Amino acid sequence: MDAIKTDLVVLGAGPGGYAAAFYAADKGKKVILIEQDTRLGGVCLNRGCIPSKALLHAAQLISEARESTHCGVTFGEPKIDLDKMRAWKNSILDKLGAGVASLAGKRGVEVLKGRGYFEDSKKLRVETAEGQKFLTYDKIIVAVGSKSALPKAFDLGNPRIMTSRDALNIPDVPEKLLIVGGGYIGMELGTVYAALGSKIVLVEALPQILAGADPDLVQPVMRYAEKAFQEVRLSTKVSSMATHGKQIKVVCESNGQKKEEFYDRVLVCVGRVPNCNDLGIENTQVTRDEKGFLKVNASQETTDPNILAIGDVAGGVMLAHKAAREARVAVEVVCGESSVFQSITIPAVIFTDPEIAWCGLTETEAKEKGIQVQVAKFPWAASGRALTFDRTDGLTKLLIDPETERLLGVGIVGHGAGELIGEGVLAIEMGATAQDLAAAIHPHPTLSETLMEAAEVFYGHATHTFIRKKSEE
């Protein structure tokens, strides 16, 4: 069978893969994009960012309706139609998936549905519905992503033990739900199921939920979880699971004490693993790191001269926007430009209630690395805007280099923090100083003012909060 020859193959149509395919096509390359799912968009669109955010919106409607009584608005108990909610969520995914496919078509990117397998560095076999096809290419960008890890001990073949992929389809609202892992996926899905009415026990092996975020930002979310969940157990491990009729028998262990319980469903959110098995990687010169991710350099090149890798499969933080940036770098390299990944920060957003977002340095990191910073905090209790929508459980803080006044980090917790962090990202990438933030007029009344006011806190003259002068001043 004759191989199809093209300039560039992109393997995987997630937010990294399709971004790479489109950019390469825009730069004049002949591109074939390969995807095994029926819908383009990868985990992000199909079983990650997008569906979770749709469900979180529904959850927010429920909790806001419950909490509006003291504003003088009282609703009845919400009626939840799971089929309708699922259909609404899926309609969003269909719309976005079709959008990606249409953008591919307009650019002349050929989409090949099937599973790719490396015959060697220069040849890819694709198993399509119409049989095998072979592709040869100048370069290939591997963007096959990652999937939820399910440790062997939990993998009983019982559908009541779910990963995020299953949980996002809301098969039902379990009365008793155990969530294993207090990272952002566990916390976000916990928020959804709690709003839908599940009694949730969340188990986290570490002494803090949402590892990586500064403790002061996590605090409001922890307060929410303690209220909305039945229990949050820190420093606790799940030692075993077993099927027990229509329930799962779970043994947890904390402080050497074992506890046996029964749950209707269990959601396992203990991390993600790269999708690089059954890919024929061993037929190429690509090497993998100890965790199985493909090794790449700052130009996204693997150790095989024909193969680049981006996104989750290339390791690092597993976030769609990181993959999209790497896609740009990889395509520029493919086009002969000398491009490297040189962004200072990859922002992080956790869509809990309230949201947490940060970029640049965190306080924890500054301490670990011995970087001296001055932290300026502006609590949302002092924000008029936060009061008007009844959510003052927020905080905006800046990490500033005391010598040059350069902005090194921004951390925000509060309603809509994810939408606010973009300004912090731009400021850090631009090498802005606290003065730059303070001097830029921010619109009133908005939450964006909290960034400006936090910068003013640094200089000791924020309008809406009073800072006691230091003794020497």
Add this chain to the structure above:
Amino acid sequence: MDVRLPKLGEGADSGVVVNILVKEGDSVQKDQPVLELETEKAVGSIPSSAAGTVTAVRVKVGEKISAGQVIFSIAESADDAGHFVEAAVPAARRTRPLIPVNPAAGTAAATSKTIPGFPPPASPSVRKMARDLGIDLTRVSGSGHGGRIMLEDVRAHIEKLQAMADGGAGATETAPRPVERIDFSQWGPIYMKPLTPLRQTIARRLSDSWRTVPRVTQFDEADITTLNELRKKYAKAYESKGARLTLTSFALKAVVATLKKHPLFNASLDEAAGEIVFKEYYHLGVAVDTEHGLIVPVLRNADKKSLFELSKELEELAARARDRKVTAEDLKGGTFTISNQGGIGSGPFTPILNTPEVAILGIGRGALKPVVRDGKIEARLMMPLGLSYDHRVIDGGSAARFMVDLVAAFEQFKEADAKI
């Protein structure tokens, strides 16, 4: 292990060491710049291909070194993580064009404070530009608040380095007296534009030419009435095959024919060896006026090409020069240069030699002039020519004879040579 000079890319394979950034006993990181090298085209920083402690530096400032040559030896450090990354990156990409830093600048303390994990404060676009140009932003002093580096700061840095390089590079020459800075604003309003790297290269090369070569210009005129008819006659045919038939194409042909009769004009002077180097190839430089400045790409083996081939190649070369797509290779190896100002509508003029070539032809605008032929005054299309030559190699008589033959080559251009 030995660290060798990587292949520099862009066709450059050797250069002069301008600055050594490490010394014996220093520990170097992989990719840390260790050397600054001036090639014909630019100056680049050479990164170390390995990490470790320098045990011996094998090159000296001012030494000419070639790709593959050992530049220094190091004792490799145990921390060799990420070595594969090095292997995966093509060598050419690791060599970055840079403007040199002389030792004085090299020792200057970093101007912006370094914070682990953070590059110097500058916008992503400035950081990208610095990377593309191979400029180390930690050495650039930022004028913004908190030492933020603006585009202008990078420009100023490049100018400073260039000035230093110009002052330090030509050690064998008597350094030109520093020119006193004059405040022109005392007599009226002024504004400034920074010198581009290209302009600085032009300035340096032409100053060298002016200082080293005793140059004489020989003038004459060629009657191109017939030639112009010929051009008009064949222009359409050329155009239909995708080439523009211009006077410069004819000039290439006429010059090659004349050079063949006068090999001295296709030679170079090797003062060190006390020899004149005659070249048996004819690579003609053609001066192209671009919006960025003068560029002289070289059209190779002009003697082996038909008028049609020359026309076509000339057009492509000029287009690439205007788009700044010529490579360093395109600018090398010329044996004689033609500069035609006729298209702009001026001339005659005295061109300056494109060293190490020994002669250059400047062509002015052809104009109708009253000429006495067979006792009658006729309007003829006359084209002014100026031939500048290196009087160290070429005598006045030779130049006059060259000119006579060149004028004849224009005036008696064979129609057969114009046919496609």
